[in-house]
Amino acid sequence: MVEKNIIQGWDVNQMAQKVALDIPDGSYVNLGIGIPEKVAAFVPEGRELIYHTENGLLGMGPAPAPGEEDPELINAGKKAVTAIPGACYFHHADSFTMIRGKHIDVCVLGALQVAENGDLANWSTGEPDAIPAVGGAMDLVAGVKTIYVITKHNTKTGESKIVKRCSYPLTGKAVVNRIYTNLAILDVTDQGLQVKEMAPGVSFEYLQAVTEATLIL
């Protein structure tokens, strides 16, 4: 898709803020590695969210001050974190009981591709020499009640990440509830992808032109 005027839309922080505003007070939340981690910085004052990290901590706090890192207190991305007062540690079977047993309310994940029926591909490009590595992604999408995807609308080469059918290997089938991109917020519905909000300067015609999947206004 060649567009003469490429619209940048929201920046990553604005996207993260959009996600943060949609997470209800009191939710148990799992934030994926990378951009999803930014969501925590934008939770409105007065809302209390409890962060789960699948390596075994409920009540994850922010990164520690430099020099205060503890190699045995890390998140799923293996980065140093802190534990808030009221936090608890547990083993992996309990951690994934929380996930698979539908006890976690919201999970925010990145994506390689999302299809219009909510299929998600985010763990492998399927290249023959790639070393497969899945981590907890398949468990999260299978078990968490609400799955939000946060991603750039298009790849660096301009291809749509919001597709009719994923060409990459799936992480889960029909698992995504809502997609936050730099151009729009899209709800996965029984009828298809419903546009909930568009970034400033984005028209429906433009959005559809840069999106492989069919959109509903």
Added chain:
Amino acid sequence: MINKILSSAEEAVHDIFDGATIMISGFGEAGSPIELIHALIDQGAKNLTIVSNNTGSGEVGLAALIAHKRVKKMICSFPRTANSTVFPELFKKGEIELEIVPQGTLAERIRAGGAGIPAFYTPTSVGTPLADHKESRTFDGITYVMEHAIKADFALVKALKADRYGNLIYNKTARNFGPIMCTAAKTTIIQVEYLVNLGGIDPECVVTPGIFVQRVVHIENPAQESKLVAENRRYPW
């Protein structure tokens, strides 16, 4: 008298045999029993199947065991991490097998192994390539895939404190796979930073009951993997 405390890591791993399946605790470096792994490298057992979430980093601990060609097969969820080069190189050359398992499925397969449950159904991976050729079944309109339990000949686990009965507590997120691995191996070998007298761990706070533990070794100042990697250390030194 029951006393599971042995005098050295060397003694604790002496009978690990060629072809054994070994569970190794840890999520990245957190909870990785480096000193026990190094003792296993010194001991020489080979053709091992290793069950561990990752494949180690640098050329110490699990990565060093792999670098020494002792590992025939890895069962793990995430074989690539920062500073993890040993496994990817051998894998690309076809010199090591890999069974990739979603992290929660890996945990549950280990838990099932320790709990006497041969297999179970899970929603994780349904509709993905990791469910290919696996038996599936529908319950209440939802499709689940069958996964088999994993059991091991040995487990090498790092904990924080132990008493002579083998009761354990762990340190923060270093707990990860330790408690379930302790239950799923015929011989569970623990390295701990602190030994305490019986009663030194509040019974309300015991995480792994001693019945799941066969051997305990006291490693007073365990090495920190990321520090060794940053210093370019290689085992054996």
